[in-house]
Amino acid sequence: xxxxQLAQSVxxxxxxxxxxxxxxxxxxxxxxxxxxxxxxEKHVERLAFIRRCRILDLSLAEIHELKRYQxxxxxxxxxxxxxxxxxxxxxxxxxxxxxxxxxxLVSLRARCNDDREVKACGVLAGISEGSMHQx
Amino acid sequence: xxxxQLAQSVxxxxxxxxxxxxxxxxxxxxxxxxxxxxxxEKHVERLAFIRRCRILDLSLAEIHELKRYQxxxxxxxxxxxxxxxxxxxxxxxxxxxxxxxxxxLVSLRARCNDDREVKACGVLAGISEGSMHQx
DNA sequence: ATTGACCTTATAGCGACTATATAGTTTTAA
DNA sequence: TTAAAACTATATAGTCGCTATAAGGTCAAT
Ligand SMILES: [Zn+2]
Ligand SMILES: [Zn+2]
Ligand SMILES: [Zn+2]
Ligand SMILES: [Zn+2]
Numbered sequence: 647x648x649x650x651q652l653a654q655s656v657x658x659x660x661x662x663x664x665x666x667x668x669x670x671x672x673x674x675x676x677x678x679x680x681x682x683x684x685x686x687e688k689h690v691e692r693l694a695f696i697r698r699c700r701i702l703d704l705s706l707a708e709i710h711e712l713k714r715y716q717x718x719x720x721x722x723x724x725x726x727x728x729x730x731x732x733x734x735x736x737x738x739x740x741x742x743x744x745x746x747x748x749x750x751l752v753s754l755r756a757r758c759n760d761d762r763e764v765k766a767c768g769v770l771a772g773i774s775e776g777s778m779h780q781x
Numbered sequence: 782x783x784x785x786q787l788a789q790s791v792x793x794x795x796x797x798x799x800x801x802x803x804x805x806x807x808x809x810x811x812x813x814x815x816x817x818x819x820x821x822e823k824h825v826e827r828l829a830f831i832r833r834c835r836i837l838d839l840s841l842a843e844i845h846e847l848k849r850y851q852x853x854x855x856x857x858x859x860x861x862x863x864x865x866x867x868x869x870x871x872x873x874x875x876x877x878x879x880x881x882x883x884x885x886l887v888s889l890r891a892r893c894n895d896d897r898e899v900k901a902c903g904v905l906a907g908i909s910e911g912s913m914h915q916x
Numbered sequence: 917a918t919t920g921a922c923c924t925t926a927t928a929g930c931g932a933c934t935a936t937a938t939a940g941t942t943t944t945a946a
Numbered sequence: 947t948t949a950a951a952a953c954t955a956t957a958t959a960g961t962c963g964c965t966a967t968a969a970g971g972t973c974a975a976t
Contacts, residue, residue: 664925665963669963682972695909702882705962706963715899716905718899719898720900722895722896723893726902730886730889744875747838748869748872755869761859763858766858767850769858796935797933816941816954817954817955923971923972923973929966930962936957940955944951
């Protein structure tokens with residue numbers, strides 16, 4: 647299986663596959679005489695795993711870490727679960743921050759009804775005043 | 782006022798100030814004979830404005846756009862308000878996406894109680910299975 | 917013989933900084 | 947007075963996870 651086929655079967659760009667290889671996420675495949683990469687079913691699985699991790703918004707570093715755990719299958723999975731717990735709290739704090747941001751933006755927006763002159767725009771005034779509780 | 786003073790009074794790194802200048806966000810200041818940048822109160826206000834925009838997570842492009850509107854103070858502010866509306870919907874869709882992600886992660890995490898072998902870890906199994914509704 | 921689809925590497929760009937290297941200037945203190 | 951510390955300058959590279967471009971080699975079909 648060549649790179650284009652792998653790319654299509656997992657739904658990834660060929661560039662991305664080479665990128666993962668350079669990053670050490672995907673093991674270097676064999677090569678044909680002409681230099682073309684040759685992949686196996688294991689590569690398909692591995693790449694699909696990476697993609698599913700990315701859908702979960704795990705960073706490449708976190709995926710690396712998961713890989714290291716997979717390579718020691720008889721150890722306790724505490725670290726795996728902890729990684730996920732950490733990631734969940736990453737996501738939660740992002741949500742919290744964005745919700746606070748949304749509140750701020752909505753109240754800023756409420757300072758202007760349409761059709762004023764820019765000079766009198768409540769939104770611009772609100773930003774310029776600095777009447778924002780930071781963070 | 783030199784760059785360090787400006788940086789301290791607004792709470793920004795000097796590098797960031799030079800970066801904003803290169804980006805055309807902050808007008809190039811005057812220079813002393815020795816080449817040092819000299820800033821005025823207007824620069825302080827302008828930089829503070831930029832920072833408040835960044836706290837609202839507006840992109841540098843969006844801040845540029847706001848600046849253009851400020852330069853035409855007698856036009857209608859419809860575009861300003863529209864920019865903010867767009868930005869609010871950016872933020873809202875980010876929140877929605879992250880909430881869906883959180884749900885997925887929490888249900889994945891529920892598949893494993895601690896102290897299993899990695900081999901039997903419900904989290905890793907969950908990712909590998911691909912039993913994830915995508916997006 | 918040439919088109920087209922595929923493959924290769926190398927390099928640069930995105931956004932918004934941040935860090936490093938190297939060098940010149942000013943200020944402070946021994 | 948001189949040496950160190952603190953400040954300034956430019957240029958360049960790194961962050962993250964790709965994505966795009968350039969310039970070329972390979973292969974099958976027309
Ligand atoms: Zn994470
Ligand atoms: Zn307005
Ligand atoms: Zn926006
Ligand atoms: Zn587990």
